[in-house]
């Protein structure tokens with residue numbers, strides 16, 4: 567019901583960037599090759615995420631807004647091996663309880679697109695190519711107390727951009743664009759991972775870094791480890807991914823930091839993008855509503871793999 571949805575919304579949606587993250591997750595789950603994010607007022611007035619994915623059949627548009635409506639897992643045991651970004655069926659329901667949400671979508675088989683007005687429930691034919699546009703307007707309009715906690719538009723915009731950057735680093739094969747107030751803020755075309763790292767984080771992220779590529783049992787660690795230059799080193803250039811999902815995790819951060827301390831003996835901020843691939847049965851992604859935290863079944867094994875991966879990369883002779 568409404569109250570439960572609003573409580574869930576509090577856990578999922580903290581600020582506009584949380585909405586951006588959930589909507590881009592959905593676009594990627596739908597197989598999008600191009601994702602366009604449009605924002606007004608740092609996302610508070612409008613967040614629109616447009617994709618060219620498979621779309622939502624018109625008779626399922628209403629269902630997609632219901633709590634625990636997910637097309638992605640059929641049983642509890644599927645949770646063991648979640649391959650998609652979403653799986654809880656919470657995001658759209660939660661967002662639509664705290665904002666005006668409209669869905670515009672077309673599947674390949676449909677003669678036209680359909681638009682669902684989330685407020686009135688009205689469904690009417692509309693125009694667009696195959697794919698989905700989700701529009702979220704006036705975030706927290708019904709909860710002024712929450713809205714009051716938002717920062718300036720510039721700060722909220724920066725968080726939204728960061729959310730898209732995290733996705734962009736995970737999926738170099740997908741093109742991304744971000745617009746704010748009708749102006750193009752950033753645009754990344756589909757590329758190789760190295761090119762995407764350079765496009766998003768700057769050329770030094772590739773020029774002044776070493777490749778990480780390490781395999782141990784059920785774990786593979788790839789990516790780039792930067793050679794920190796005291797003048798350039800930035801803590802916001804630490805990205806870690808587990809099975810394609812951006813995570814903030816103490817085990818990974820600590821492992822990477824230890825490797826930098828061992829090899830470079832400096833105390834400067836390490837700079838890296840690390841991609842951990844692990845048997846999905848060895849990691850639980852269902853520990854936090856925003857899925858930004860994970861729990862490893864054997865965190866020592868992961869710590870060792872990441873530490874060795876980064877140590878080997880940093881210690882290898884460079885050309």
Ligand code: ADP
Pocket residue numbers: 588592593596617619620621622630631635636637638651652653654655656657658659698
């Ligand atoms: P979840 O992603 O956890 O399944 P959501 O609330 O985020 O839950 O989305 C609910 C459902 O709506 C999804 O399972 C999917 O079927 C559908 N959906 C949402 N966004 C899109 C999209 N951009 N393209 C296709 N289907 C979508």
Ligand code: MG
Pocket residue numbers: 588591592651652653655657658
């Ligand atoms: Mg989702």
